[in-house]
Amino acid sequence: xxxxxxxxxxxxxxxxxxxxxxxxxxxxxxxxGCKSVYEIINNNGLCEYYSIEKAPGxxxxxxxxxxxxxxxxxxxxxxxxIKFQNKETATVVLxxxxxxxxxxxxxxxxxxxxxxxxxxxQVDFLRKEITLVYNQHLxxxxxxxxxxxxxxxxxxxxxxALNEKKTxxxxxxxxxxxxxxxxxxxxIMLLAFPEYFGIEKSDYQLQSLFSYLSLLLSLPVLLYSSSxxxxxxxxSYKQKYLNIDTPIALAIAITFIRSVYEIITKTGSxxxxxxxGIVFFMLVGRYFQNKNYFxxxxxxxxxxxxxxxxxxxxxxxxxxQVSISKICKGTRIKVYDGEIVPADAIxxxxxxxxxxxxxxxxxxxxTKQIGEIIYxxxxxxxxxxxxxxxxxxxxxxxxxxxxxxxxxxSSNNKSKSFIHFLSKNFTIVxxxxxxxxxxxxxxxxxxxxISAVTAILIIxxxxxxxxxxTFTFGHYTRYLSDKKVxxxxxxxxxxxxxxxxxxxxxxxxxxxxxxxxxxxxxxxxSEQNKILFAKLFSQSNHPLSRSxxxxxxxxxxxxxxxxxxxxxxxxxxAKIDGVNLRAGSPNYIGVVVNQDKIGSKxxxxxxxxxxxxFIITSQYRKGINTLISNLKRKYAIAxxxxxxxxxxxxxxxxxxxxxxxxxxxxxHEKLQYIEQLxxxxxxxxxxxxGLNDAGALAxxxxxxSVSDNINNFTPASDIILKGDQxxxxxxxxxxxxxxxxxxxxxxxISILYNIIGLWFAVQGNLQPVIAAILMPLSSFSIMIFTSLxxxxxxxxxxxxxxxx
Amino acid sequence: xxxxxxxxIASLFIAIxxxxxxxxxxxxxxxxxxxxxxxxxxxxxxxxxxxxxxxxxx
Numbered sequence: 001x002x003x004x005x006x007x008x009x010x011x012x013x014x015x016x017x018x019x020x021x022x023x024x025x026x027x028x029x030x031x032x033g034c035k036s037v038y039e040i041i042n043n044n045g046l047c048e049y050y051s052i053e054k055a056p057g058x059x060x061x062x063x064x065x066x067x068x069x070x071x072x073x074x075x076x077x078x079x080x081x082i083k084f085q086n087k088e089t090a091t092v093v094l095x096x097x098x099x100x101x102x103x104x105x106x107x108x109x110x111x112x113x114x115x116x117x118x119x120x121x122q123v124d125f126l127r128k129e130i131t132l133v134y135n136q137h138l139x140x141x142x143x144x145x146x147x148x149x150x151x152x153x154x155x156x157x158x159x160x161a162l163n164e165k166k167t168x169x170x171x172x173x174x175x176x177x178x179x180x181x182x183x184x185x186x187x188i189m190l191l192a193f194p195e196y197f198g199i200e201k202s203d204y205q206l207q208s209l210f211s212y213l214s215l216l217l218s219l220p221v222l223l224y225s226s227s228x229x230x231x232x233x234x235x236s237y238k239q240k241y242l243n244i245d246t247p248i249a250l251a252i253a254i255t256f257i258r259s260v261y262e263i264i265t266k267t268g269s270x271x272x273x274x275x276x277g278i279v280f281f282m283l284v285g286r287y288f289q290n291k292n293y294f295x296x297x298x299x300x301x302x303x304x305x306x307x308x309x310x311x312x313x314x315x316x317x318x319x320x321q322v323s324i325s326k327i328c329k330g331t332r333i334k335v336y337d338g339e340i341v342p343a344d345a346i347x348x349x350x351x352x353x354x355x356x357x358x359x360x361x362x363x364x365x366x367t368k369q370i371g372e373i374i375y376x377x378x379x380x381x382x383x384x385x386x387x388x389x390x391x392x393x394x395x396x397x398x399x400x401x402x403x404x405x406x407x408x409x410s411s412n413n414k415s416k417s418f419i420h421f422l423s424k425n426f427t428i429v430x431x432x433x434x435x436x437x438x439x440x441x442x443x444x445x446x447x448x449x450i451s452a453v454t455a456i457l458i459i460x461x462x463x464x465x466x467x468x469x470t471f472t473f474g475h476y477t478r479y480l481s482d483k484k485v486x487x488x489x490x491x492x493x494x495x496x497x498x499x500x501x502x503x504x505x506x507x508x509x510x511x512x513x514x515x516x517x518x519x520x521x522x523x524x525x526s527e528q529n530k531i532l533f534a535k536l537f538s539q540s541n542h543p544l545s546r547s548x549x550x551x552x553x554x555x556x557x558x559x560x561x562x563x564x565x566x567x568x569x570x571x572x573x574a575k576i577d578g579v580n581l582r583a584g585s586p587n588y589i590g591v592v593v594n595q596d597k598i599g600s601k602x603x604x605x606x607x608x609x610x611x612x613x614f615i616i617t618s619q620y621r622k623g624i625n626t627l628i629s630n631l632k633r634k635y636a637i638a639x640x641x642x643x644x645x646x647x648x649x650x651x652x653x654x655x656x657x658x659x660x661x662x663x664x665x666x667x668h669e670k671l672q673y674i675e676q677l678x679x680x681x682x683x684x685x686x687x688x689x690g691l692n693d694a695g696a697l698a699x700x701x702x703x704x705s706v707s708d709n710i711n712n713f714t715p716a717s718d719i720i721l722k723g724d725q726x727x728x729x730x731x732x733x734x735x736x737x738x739x740x741x742x743x744x745x746x747x748x749i750s751i752l753y754n755i756i757g758l759w760f761a762v763q764g765n766l767q768p769v770i771a772a773i774l775m776p777l778s779s780f781s782i783m784i785f786t787s788l789x790x791x792x793x794x795x796x797x798x799x800x801x802x803x804x
Numbered sequence: 805x806x807x808x809x810x811x812x813i814a815s816l817f818i819a820i821x822x823x824x825x826x827x828x829x830x831x832x833x834x835x836x837x838x839x840x841x842x843x844x845x846x847x848x849x850x851x852x853x854x855x856x857x858x859x860x861x862x
Contacts, residue, residue, distance in 0.1 A: 052847075123840055124837045125840040126837065127837070175830050175835055179823070179827070210812075213812070
């Protein structure tokens with residue numbers, strides 16, 4: 001049943017306008033929020049916003065509380081966001097998760113028209129960041145934040161996000177290295193051309209000049225561009241573990257030494273072209289693989305979930321804003337509707353309805369009485385409450401989870417993969433060949449020992465192997481991100497190949513976090529009745545009332561409501577506009593129920609006459625049933641829920657009865673469950689969404705956090721998966737597993753090239769021109785091969801024709 | 805032969821100029837955001853100059 005009134009869409013957000021209650025002049029808007037944003041934009045003459053894209057705004061569910069950003073007036077807090085400042089101006093970078101279209105860029109870069117104190121603003125679309133320069137004398141950071149939220153772009157402020165900016169710098173360094181290696185490579189190659197085509201004896205002087213020039217050009221490649229490989233050797237030595245960079249660094253070093261020797265003794269012109277080529281191609285591969293998702297964060301902990309500033313009350317009840325780190329035992333704080341309780345605290349004043357669904361997985365808000373303890377992390381629903389802090393933020397019940405050791409050494413123990421296995425054996429075989437060759441030449445022709453051995457180490461450099469891994473994983477991460485699967489790094493894909501167990505969380509993962517399916521059974525409700533019951537349900541904070549209110553989707557005023565009574569566990573009643581209304585359980589209304597439907601039922605009654613009932617059930621993600629039955633064939637499945645087992649019947653339909661289904665699991669119990677699986681040698685995927693899964697996600701082999709809006713908070717994990725793609729999980733895993741075949745295939749190709757090169761090398765007559773042809777040729781064929789094969793596997797993995 | 809040596813050195817010198825240009829472009833942040841400028845360039849910029857005539861016809 002849908003409401004069919006006014007099929008017109010909101011000018012601002014494009015949502016359907018249901019009732020024109022708030023727009024007396026014209027019914028262009030769906031709610032007051034959208035209208036007020038429009039008015040600001042219109043008053044500043046920025047209506048082009050609405051012509052670049054159709055309905056560019058997001059629905060303004062709530063107008064943010066005035067003074068929400070007052071904490072930014074505190075110089076200490078503000079200074080953590082300000083990137084640069086002088087006497088006049090300050091530059092600040094803010095994260096705006098709402099940025100999604102070109103209209104967003106346009107309006108945000110015209111902020112100076114709305115707030116005169118803002119001098120310039122520049123948007124980075126992929127990072128969803130805005131860089132603002134504003135006049136410090138005319139306004140402060142909190143005004144800037146308020147300007148942004150007044151047009152619907154409320155900045156997401158969290159202190160931990162600020163600390164992640166450093167990655168940017170490394171990216172730049174890599175671009176430098178690639179640029180310099182490419183420059184040197186191209187010039188050395190050019191200088192080497194006469195050598196390739198056979199230079200005449202008379203041009204001997206010229207040749208030696210060219211050799212010295214190439215030597216000069218190769219120095220930046222060796223000392224700057226390839227420094228990562230040498231640093232990696234030191235790491236691998238410390239860990240007593242032969243990694244793939246070892247033979248590469250060895251090859252670079254030996255090539256260079258031999259080339260220098262040849263140039264100085266005038267016995268040849270060296271292999272500097274091949275050396276700089278190798279470095280260049282490998283750096284390009286590395287850049288390609290490391291292309292990261294700026295706007296996603298894989299390392300978030302509770303700090304980014306918690307607010308930055310908190311409202312604190314002094315003895316006289318005056319409110320001020322302080323940084324969350326300043327809160328200590330005994331501080332009185334005020335928490336407004338929709339805000340998070342920052343520390344374990346005792347309730348002093350107000351009606352506390354705390355929603356812990358994100359923290360513990362419990363789906364029902366908990367009502368707390370004055371004097372009771374409220375644990376940190378819950379979200380207050382309803383009016384403002386006042387609390388007295390009993391434990392500091394870092395000591396609270398929830399944040400305790402982060403003291404567990406799984407958060408300290410999260411990635412070290414996970415990364416011994418088949419690439420490393422291959423490269424290790426490759427290196428050993430390489431050394432064996434070099435040894436055998438040297439023994440052979442010692443007996444045959446001792447002069448050729450050094451030249452043969454060095455040639456082997458040069459030609460057999462496993463750069464093609466490294467390239468095949470970097471390019472394959474580069475393609476795979478890109479293809480997966482097309483499917484809204486965002487991997488933290490390449491190792492994640494490698495680890496996905498070894499998975500044998502999958503553990504699901506329930507709330508928010510298998511079910512949708514805030515959405516409930518509401519169905520009405522009975523005679524169709526008239527518009528008038530809908531308004532009456534919307535008024536009735538809006539009086540109650542019970543989760544069922546809120547679900548039904550959302551379902552009715554009507555904004556109602558509070559006029560004409562009398563004698564509202566709520567009886568706990570039974571129902572509600574009131575006299576509205578002269579009509580007696582009641583809603584609640586069958587017992588309360590006094591009707592007989594048929595038991596065939598699963599879910600909570602709410603019956604409604606008008607003037608003593610039952611009208612029908614609503615059925616409210618958790619909404620399960622689409623395709624979850626098929627997904628589970630598909631996965632069951634190959635993997636062990638389990639489900640951990642922080643919620644109670646009230647929906648067991650429906651869960652049994654989804655998961656079946658033959659797998660472990662655990663309810664009422666605390667975050668610590670979830671973590672222990674995963675650790676137990678680890679001890680049994682299982683390689684587990686944990687799929688969760690909330691803070692309560694954070695421990696389990698960190699302990700699992702691959703942690704996947706599911707989120708409906710990937711820019712929202714997600715707990716630290718290896719993969720961020722968009723909620724509506726979860727049904728494809730089996731295909732995603734299968735696709736990831738095919739990466740192993742692509743790498744094996746290209747590895748075989750690179751071995752073939754190596755054998756050809758080795759054929760020349762062991763004989764002790766590797767011409768620079770052969771090295772210079774083989775090296776780029778093998779690199780190019782690896783690139784083409786991995787691209788084609790990855791595309792092929794992508795197509796067959798996600799093509800529905802072959803499967804469904 | 806002299807002329808060839810001069811030419812090689814001259815070409816290398818020009819190539820180094822390009823390298824410096826590249827380093828400058830990375831340092832000045834031109835590689836930081838490779839996407840947004842492609843959208844920004846499509847906006848009409850008449851609005852930034854003309855303050856009286858701002859309302860756009862839909």
